[in-house]
Amino acid sequence: MPEPTPPVPDALVQLATTYGITTEYESFFGNQETVSATTLVALLEAMGVDASSPERIDVSLAHAKDEPWRRVLPPVVVVRERQTPRVPVHVTHGDPVDVWLELDPEAGGGRRRMTQLDEYTEPRTVDGRLVGRATFQLPGDLPLGWHTLHATGPSGDARCVVVVTPERLELPPHLEAERAWGFMAQLYSVRSAASWGVGDLADLAEIMRLAGNRCGADFVLINPLHAGEVIAPMSPSPYLPTTRRFVNPLYIRPEDIRETAYLSAADRSLVEWAGEPVRTGGTDTGPIDRDAAWTAKKSALEVVFAAPRSAARQDAFDRFRADQGEGLESFALWAALCEEHGQPGEWPQGAHDLSSPFIARARTELAERVSFHCWLQWVADEQLAAAQRAAREGGMRIGVMHDLAVGVHPEGADSWALRDVLARHVGVGAPPDMYNQQGQNWSQPPWRPDALARAGYLPYRDMLRTVLRHAGAIRIDHILGLFRLWWIPDGSSPDQGAYVKYDHDALVGILCLEAARAGAVVIGEDLGLVEPWVRGYLAERGVLGTSVLWFEQDAGKPLPPEKYRRLALATVTTHDLPPTAGYLADEHVAIRERLGLLTEPAAVVRRQAQDERDSFIDLLDDRGLLSDDPSEREIVEALHRLILRTPSVLVGVALVDAVGERRAQNVPGTSDEYPNWRVPLADGVGNLVTVDELFDNPRLRSLVAALQKG
Incomplete structure (x- = not known):
């Protein structure tokens, strides 16, 4: 035993x-x-x-x-609007203290003096000093924003951040009045004749404008655009970035940079030659090669970077760099260090300590490369702004819907620059379940709850602000991570972990505050085992949930559409499942059998899949959405018409479903066994579908017509 x-x-x-x-x-x-x-x-x-x-x-x-008694003020105070929390102030027993609040300049600025409450707390001896506690109450009429609480007196001066967050993130009036629908796309997979091997921000602008003008779509949800590695090999997964704050320059279109138009003939030729090996006109059916695309683009972008900028353009770049501050400078320095010394695991001694003499020298010696990587972020920011502008000009009410990954690469830029607020020697994952009986380890270092609070949540705020700069909505992958995360010690199996709790009131509140300031809708990916109170809490704060048709079941039967949540993004499928045409053809069973991922006999799994599919088709029949002998296309369209009968305020349509694609973008539980995140958009028979022909695609036009019919 x-x-x-x-x-x-x-x-x-x-x-x-x-x-x-x-x-x-x-x-x-x-x-x-x-x-x-x-x-x-x-x-x-x-x-x-x-x-x-x-x-x-x-x-x-x-x-x-x-x-807590060692600190004059708590590290941070996060409250909802109209709350009047009590703030403890610790000083040497008997010392007077003056406390006031400096209001956020973005909220109008000003100063508010705090009044001490007539409360007595027994003093405490700490480190040989008798410490007393005075209690102050914050007023309930503070504006939303990031304020600073000050305390001064003989015991010293102190300050802390006070964040006032919305009670609830209200839906935009247009969503209160009428639901919105839009497409869901893996941007890298949707290429045009002018793309450099991957779908890019110029392609996104085209998609936004045409989806709005020709289809009446209100948004496009795209994969995370977070930056990846700057040297090969580049991870194909958009959910394992080096930073969640900044953009992958792989998505830049070199020709759309203003300075490119004014290059000399010789330099223009260099740019064009750089693109020739990867600019295939969207005809390459093989897996997407990010390394080749980035090698070509970086060569061209270096030529454009070296070209002179007008005084106004230089001023705009300088202001962007100043606005993004130390976070941008650190990311750019990390990128320059990778170019100079290889992967972070190969860096010399002192390179991982931001306060070391080595790093001080590197800031000077690599200043030009640091400037280059800052410039790349400025260019990407401009092209993202252009994409959101195209969405609005196309009539979209929301526009770009960004996706925020759960975490970052353990050797990435955030792990290096934010090491004081990220836990070391642990990875985030999931405990055992029926699909992964040993659990999962995603190898991503998590926020340290205590350290993040000591930092006043500023790294979290800065990340959200940058991602939301040009967005009408944001999807938070695995939003349960704002409540708790499964931490796994290095060297342990995934089942030997534990849940670590986070201050969800603070994290969700700050998310709502920054989204409100950006005018963005927030969607939380709350699939899987999520406690009912969590979904209720998120709905109370105005955060939408996620409903995927195949997962919406009750006692093994499809959930009737009228029982879906109103505050949700409802979709037929998700990027971790095959497209609907593939699902109907049992592709999810076939590929798992081929890769040896099934835990039950294939015949049993196929029968279960057939039973599930039949139950949904029966529901479509009951609702009068199918003919007597429906084609695959008709079933796909009927499933989308079914979710239009839900009360959900947002409905998403995967581009792969719109063109009849069958191949999955990602097969969970695999890495090299399947070309995850590298499958170019194609139709049901494998013919590539480019941006140039996307909105003339007969199947897409038929699906849009079905959606409009309702």
Whole structure:
């Protein structure tokens, strides 16, 4: 018999709970699981907390209890509008203190003096000093924004961030009055005759304008555009970026940069020659080669960067660089270091310490390359702005809908520049479930809840602001990560992890604040095992959920459309499933069988898939949406007409469904076994569909007509 798991000491449980680590959880299979002491010690270490012995645990517990009393002010205060929270202020017992609030300039600025409450708290001896607590109450009429609380007195000066967030992110009036529909696209896969091997921001602008003008679409949801590696090999997955804040320059169209038009004939030839190997006119049916595309583009972009800019253009670049601040400079320096020294794992000593003499020298020695990578972000920002402008000119009410990935590459720019707020020696993943019985490890370093709060949530805010600059909406992948994440210590199997809780009021509140300022709608990807209270909470805050038709079932039967949530983006499929035509043809079973991913006999899985498909077709029949002998195209269109009968305020149509594509963009659980995230858009018989012909595609036009018919 296996040895029983030794009990976890109560003091360790108390310490882990203090830092938000869940010591017990309910598994996918309904069992109550206890996290091992080994895992708890490792996760505490990742937060900088020593729990290596009973004595160290006692010391760390005492430190955690004293820590709030060591600080004059809390690290950050996040409240909803109209709330009047009490703020503790700690000073040497008996010292006076003056407290006031400096209001956010974006909210009108000004100063508000705080009044101390007549409350007594017993003083506490901390580090040999008797510390008293004064309590101040924030007023309930503070404007939304990022304010600064100041405290001054004989005990010293202190400040902290006070964030006032919306009670609820209200829908735009046009969505309150009428639902919106739009396309969902993997941008890299949708190419034109002018593309450099991958779909780019110029292609996006074309898609936005034509989807609005010709189809009446109101948005296009695109894959995350986050920056990837700057040297080969570049990860094909848009969900494993090096940073979530900045854009992958792979999506830049060199010819659309203003300075390109004024190049000399010789330099113009260099740009054109660089593009020739990858500009295939959209006829290459093979997997998308990001490395080849980036090698060609970087060569051309270096030529354009070296060209002179007008005074006004240089001023615009300088202002962009100043506005994006240290975050942009650090990302650009990381990119320059990669070019100079290779992958981060190969960097010399001192290169991973931002305060080292090595980095100080690198800022000077690599200044030109740093400027180049800052310029790339400026150019990408301009082309993103042009895409959103094209959407509006095409009549779209929302426009670009960005996708925010869960995390970042463990050796990426964010992991390097934000190391103080990201946990080390752990990865994010998921515990075991029926599809992955050993669990999953995505190898992405998570935010440290305590460190992020100490930073006033500014890294999180800056990321959101940059992504939302030219967006009408944002989708948050795995929004459950704003509530809790499954942390796995390095060297442990995915099932040997634990959930770590986050201050969801703060994270969701700040998301709503930044979206409100940007005028954007927020959609949370809340698929899978999400507790009902979480969905209720998000709806209360005005964050839309996600409803995928195949997953919307009740007791094994399709959920009737009228029972869908109103506050949701409803779709037939998602990028982790085959296109609907492929799903109807059991492609999801065939490919998993071919790759050895099935955990049950193929015949059993096929029968289950057939039963599921039949149940949905029966529902379509019951609703009068099918003829007696429907074709594949008719079934696909009927499924989309079915979700139009839901109350959901947003409806998404995958471009792959619109053209009859059968191949999946991604097969979860695979890497090299399948060309994930590298499949160019094609129709049902494998013919490529380019941006130039997309909106004349007969199948797309038929689906749009079916949507308009309702």
